[in-house]
Amino acid sequence: MRRVYLDNNATTFIHPEVAAAIAPFLAGLYGNPSSLHWAGRDVRIYYDRARSQIADMMHVHPEEVVVTSCGTESDNHAIKGVAYGNSEKGRHIITTAVEHPGVLNVCKYLEGKGFTVTYLPVDGKGQIEPDDVKKAIRKDTVLISVMYANNETGTVFPIQEIGAIARERGIPFHSDMVQAMGKIDIDMRSLNVDLASFSGHKVYAPKGVGALYIREGLAIDNLIHGGHQEDGRRAGTENVIGIVAFGAACEIVKKEMRSEHNKIESLRKRLLEGILERVDDIRLNGHPTMRLPNTLNISFEYVEAESLLMALDMNGIAVSSGSACSAGSTEPSHVLLAMGIPSEICQSAVRFSLGRENTEEDIDYVLSVIPGAVSRLRAMSPLYRK
Ligand SMILES: *Cc1c(COP(=O)(O)O)cnc(C)c1O
Numbered sequence: 001m002r003r004v005y006l007d008n009n010a011t012t013f014i015h016p017e018v019a020a021a022i023a024p025f026l027a028g029l030y031g032n033p034s035s036l037h038w039a040g041r042d043v044r045i046y047y048d049r050a051r052s053q054i055a056d057m058m059h060v061h062p063e064e065v066v067v068t069s070c071g072t073e074s075d076n077h078a079i080k081g082v083a084y085g086n087s088e089k090g091r092h093i094i095t096t097a098v099e100h101p102g103v104l105n106v107c108k109y110l111e112g113k114g115f116t117v118t119y120l121p122v123d124g125k126g127q128i129e130p131d132d133v134k135k136a137i138r139k140d141t142v143l144i145s146v147m148y149a150n151n152e153t154g155t156v157f158p159i160q161e162i163g164a165i166a167r168e169r170g171i172p173f174h175s176d177m178v179q180a181m182g183k184i185d186i187d188m189r190s191l192n193v194d195l196a197s198f199s200g201h202k203v204y205a206p207k208g209v210g211a212l213y214i215r216e217g218l219a220i221d222n223l224i225h226g227g228h229q230e231d232g233r234r235a236g237t238e239n240v241i242g243i244v245a246f247g248a249a250c251e252i253v254k255k256e257m258r259s260e261h262n263k264i265e266s267l268r269k270r271l272l273e274g275i276l277e278r279v280d281d282i283r284l285n286g287h288p289t290m291r292l293p294n295t296l297n298i299s300f301e302y303v304e305a306e307s308l309l310m311a312l313d314m315n316g317i318a319v320s321s322g323s324a325c326s327a328g329s330t331e332p333s334h335v336l337l338a339m340g341i342p343s344e345i346c347q348s349a350v351r352f353s354l355g356r357e358n359t360e361e362d363i364d365y366v367l368s369v370i371p372g373a374v375s376r377l378r379a380m381s382p383l384y385r386k
Helices: 015-029 038-058 072-083 103-109 130-136 158-167 240-278 307-316 334-336 360-379
Strands: 064-069 094-095 116-120 141-145 175-176 193-201 210-214 282-285 295-299 349-353
Touching: 015 116, 015 240, 038 064, 038 193, 038 240, 064 072, 064 240, 072 094, 072 103, 072 141, 072 175, 094 103, 103 116, 116 130, 116 158, 130 158, 141 158, 158 175, 240 282, 240 360, 295 307, 307 349, 307 360
Parallel strands: 094 116, 094 141, 141 175, 175 193
Antiparallel strands: 064 210, 193 210, 282 295, 295 349
């Protein structure tokens, strides 16, 4: 049976060039990059080069990059680090209602520690209004955190505008850029961002590595205390394999993002148009134009997303319902609910997230399976009368 993977916002395969870059570290190169002897020096060269590759991808200085274990750690470090580092200045944080749990649940945790959090609303297209950020700012606001692109709907937020507002008021601005990397251009020189989170496994590197951009001079507490690694900002012996992989992934982004963007966007359009032609009673969730090239979130009315997911899986097609992080729970997605979408429509939402391995044949195969799967499920629904 054909296998088609359309869940790239949950994780990606390891790119062969990334695998080739880390192969020497699985076989021979084992030194601790902080050691002063030959074994450490041999590895340090690769470690430093990888940091430069990561910094180049986002147009910052290598010293402004801290290597972490994942996107979630980067979010935690940014938010707790600024909150605790500035708590005598104030205890108010602004974020949005549609952030990844890596941001949302850190904010919830801080609410239990005496912080107050404003969760900005989104409109029906999942978009936020920069003016709402302005209105939410208080004297005691110490941090604004708004993601660059939403993992569930693919909606892209006006980060630059929000960053300009934050900068004018002197408030640190964090952005979760995990889904933006590799899909849209990230140029920190123009984005007015002070902190940004990244994750390796969303961009064809292995799981277990992430990065946090910390603008030079920004006051922030450490999250993990111990040795002096990462310039004293993140303790623990360096994840050499992880950073080398992430560096290689950044190199691929630099080389191929533009062409990949166009290819993946045209596949997404083929998928959407094909579904629109073949299936009725569907709803496109998310912004029609301000969006990632690869993400399609569609509600198939009168169908439980989980049932459709399983029907597609039986045909070798991997998609997700809601977000993978809440897989197994039948809670409707907090992102779609925040958009004002009725709960039963939320529960029929399926996310297709395309990646660099997908082909036109994949999409045509998916289009050959979906209509039958949807009508079989609708035939069993007591609500569907046609
Ligand atoms: C996947 C994801 C994360 C978490 O990254 P991990 O490396 O899996 O911890 C954070 N934010 C967004 C938007 C994501 O899509």
